[in-house]
Amino acid sequence: MNPDTITAAAATVIALGSLWVSYTQTRSSQQHNRQSVRPVLVMRRIKGWEERKVGLQVINAGLGPAIVTYTVVRLDGQDIGHWDRHSHDRVTESLPAWLMVYSLRPGAVVLAGQSTFLLHFDEEFNESEHHDFWDLITRRLVIEIHYESLYGGEDFKASPPQY
Structure with missing residues (x-):
């Protein structure tokens, strides 16, 4: 060579x-x-000692915004659709009218650090008054939130912890 x-x-x-x-x-x-910029949605149930609220809370504990792609709602093991007005009404029909509800439609954005309640009462937890509601959010109701980051295509999922 x-x-x-x-x-x-x-x-x-x-x-x-x-x-x-x-x-x-x-x-x-x-x-x-x-x-x-990965979002991390966390769902938790609150019994309202610090925040004086009782409900199902969603928190974005990640560093970027979460863009909701779709939601799945199950009541007593049956799929009832997305987390929208129809599902709210079906889930809360036996509960007091002053229950507060927040929708997460496809395309909704949960900002980094943002915290919101999907269902809640603005008062301290009272076992006798809130028993039916607590039973609903701990045993009967499952809400899955499918989301992605700004980059898209990841299909992350958040749902409440199982008891």
Whole structure:
């Protein structure tokens, strides 16, 4: 082999190595950027000592906004649709009219750090007054929120913890 061939082969190997390093660095940077704006929706049940509320709360504990793609509502094990007015009415028909409800329609955005109640009463928990409601949100009702980040396509899911 002459020196020109060796030089050309070495230059080709170095160029391919540089291309590989550049590709892996770009990929790592893209993954980091996705993680840096990842939303994390958490659902919890509140019995209202600190906040004087009783209900089902959604919190975005992530670093970026969560964009709701769809919701699934199950009452007593049966699918009843999305978390919309029809589902609200069906879920709350046996409860007092002053129950407060918040919808999460497709395209709704839950900002980073935002906290909202899907269903709640603005008062301290009282076992005798709130027994039916507490039974509803702990045993009978399951709301799944499917969402994604600004990048889209992830299909993250949040639902209340099971008792």
